Amino acid sequence: MDVTITLTVNGKKAAVTTDPQRPLLDVLREDLHLTGAKYGCGEGLCGSCAVLMDGQRVMSCITPVSQADKKTILTIEGLASGDKLHPVQEAFLAEDAVQCGYCTPGMILTVVALLEKNAHPTDAEIVEGMNVNLCRCCGYPKILAAIRRATQAR
């Protein structure tokens, strides 16, 4: 049975009437047309679908949309303030940390969540915090450089 889910996405209220079992990822992409979060594995093990729910990083591919009811969601589309990019986005550009770019939205939001919890992580803490995010281009060295840069900018 369909239910109505109300949520705030990137600062805007939304109501979606749908099967509560659908993954949050599908609802964001197919119903709300926010395609920044990507499908990568469907098991929460690659981070491509990462979004922030009430400030916490969640894997939207394994989060039933029912769990997002009355929650606040931030996707990559809502991270910049108008034309002004978020410092983590700026850091990724400055360090040339994007190859194909498919993992990038999930990477950036994971970094945002990581730095919210720990403003100045050590390298070991960065690696631990990022390890679930996959980049098959294996552009990890420049992503690590971008994270260090974003850390220093804070």
Place this chain on the structure above:
Amino acid sequence: MTTDPRTDRICKPECVEPVEEMHYQFDLSRRAFMQLLGAGLVITVTGGVAVAQRRGGGGSGTRRPQTVSARVHIAKDGAITVMTGKVEMGQGGRTELTQAAAEELRVLPNRVQMVMGDTDLCPDDGVTAGSGTTPRTVPVIRAAAAAARNLLVAVACERWKVDRNTVEVRDGVIANPATKQTITYADLARTDDLAKAFEQAIPSDVALTPVKEWKVLGTSLPRPNRRDLVTGAHRFPSDIERPNMLFGKVLRPPSYGAKLVSIDLAEAKAMKDVVVVQDGQFVGCAAPTSFGAEQALKAVAKTAKWEPAPHPSSKEVFAYLKEHAQSPGKDERVEEALAKASKVLRETYHVAYVQHAPMEPRAAVAEWNEGKITVWTGTQGPFNTHSATAAQLRLPSDRVRVIMPDCGGGFGGRHFDEAAVEAARLAQAAGRPVSVRWTREEEFTWASFRPAAVIEIAAGLDAKGALVAWHYININSGGAAIESPYNIPNKRSRFVNSNPPLRQSSYRALAATANNFARECMMDELAAAAGADPLAFRLAHIDNDRLRAVLETAAKRFTWDERKKKKSPDTGVGLACGTEKGSYVAACVEIGVDRERGRIDVRRVCQVFECGAILNPANLLSQVHGCIIMGMGPALREEMEFENGKMLNAAFGKYLVPRFKDVPELDIHLLNRPDLPSAGGGETPIIAIAPAIANAVFNSTGIRVRSMPIRLATTNGA
């Protein structure tokens, strides 16, 4: 062997990208044809239906002389558009081609917009594969841009009635210093003269800017559309949305080779807003959400009866490949040299099947409009996908358009056209656009695999420890980089086919990885047999200055001579080098070994890479990073496991690709050779890492591991 008439280059079989057929063929009824095309087009169909699938060619590219207008367009507002059939999958093609055009047009790179991989708009530049964009397409784009600049200058000089040598061009402005007259490209684009001039063919002898005068090429220009990638604005193929679009799912067999015997579509057909199609072995569903399509697919799947086919397991795959291999033959001279050698080593190496596992599984959106279909999909060969779609749907080629939006990384695995064809077939049945996005499990099971290899080497040393005979057989995986780059008086290398149980395709560097693994491990074994240092043994057999340079530079940066003395049971060093597709690589690694747990940790990698004149140092560095770390996956862990035709590890939780925790300390040196033509850099840097690790394992433990993935048995019984 074929000859590419445009470059007079010999295309060896190994640079032909292997592609296998789809496992279904549509059986469209004549009625469906008529509905698709409208009665007026049927005559065209009769003549044009047999669209042959263009395959292979390794990016051999366009063969006809081309007009400047087919490549370069200058709008009345001065906006410059440059067109290429090559595509961007994260390897940096868009950036390099933008640089190539901007360099020769004498404009800032942000003035150039590349249109890539659109079969209605772009010339066919062949598949994006085999490190071909740098050596073959960059020169084509440079020639077109230089020809365009020459024509712009000619039109300006004609207007001013001055000699061409009296004017200067900078930032899209042509200036006559004597008269202080200036005219912009935009001004000229507003005249009919330029449009007429651009209809001329691009001269084959157009002069290109010498390397020492480069202002844009050779710099680290970042990717032009990078901002859209960090804001989520870029639409990958799986992000494309069309009005009224449905989401499609396709029924896959439960195991390899299984044939569909019967199926009941009734339950799925009764579902609201669901479209169900059966066309021979093809069964698919489309619904307004992908969740809905999945529910419908589950309903049909539970009614399907299949006839399974026998299939070897991954445990027996090497014996199977060997058993089904063609005969490699012999060479009397090499056999004789082996017979006379003082010491002969005969070893067999195995390389497992691995998968590209790209972050973006294959995806396509198809939309019919007035009898023409447009497909957005992630493909290395938009023109091949165009042909395949036309052939499968029996359409004349002008009724198909393929657009390749910059897609997720491909690594050689995007030669297949299924997603495009599946979306097209479902869209045809639904009468609405359909998006097909494969799941990770589908990607891991039904996409394609880097071929497994059985490699047999016999090598002989003379009494002084010099390598005098070499007989090398690669079964199944391919001929890329199969020739030994070492100076050996009697050598023979052959690739022979087998009967591969999995669908094989190119994978970053093709078989060069497997061949370099076996060869460089064997070189290490031979060095040990000769009582020589692995570095000194290699250098003694290298005539090629470029290979010598990368190896010597890597060894020096790594301080090989000092480090190798410090080996211990839990630390080892190893090195390897190689060459492929006109570029050269050497790697030295330090590993940590935990014998008890059988763990190998790559601690440090020093790699030197040389590919001629560097077009974009930052992009090249990214490619080298990617190659080394991606290469560590199949070197240490990745292996497709299968049994009874089913994949046993078709998930990231079971198939372990490199992650942040695996990143070693890296010292990478890009050896620039502005005096040499530029070769591609996205593949060869992957070929040295695995043998260097295996050789480090021997250095530390004395154990030769002759297989990829390189695994050590645990000693604690775990």
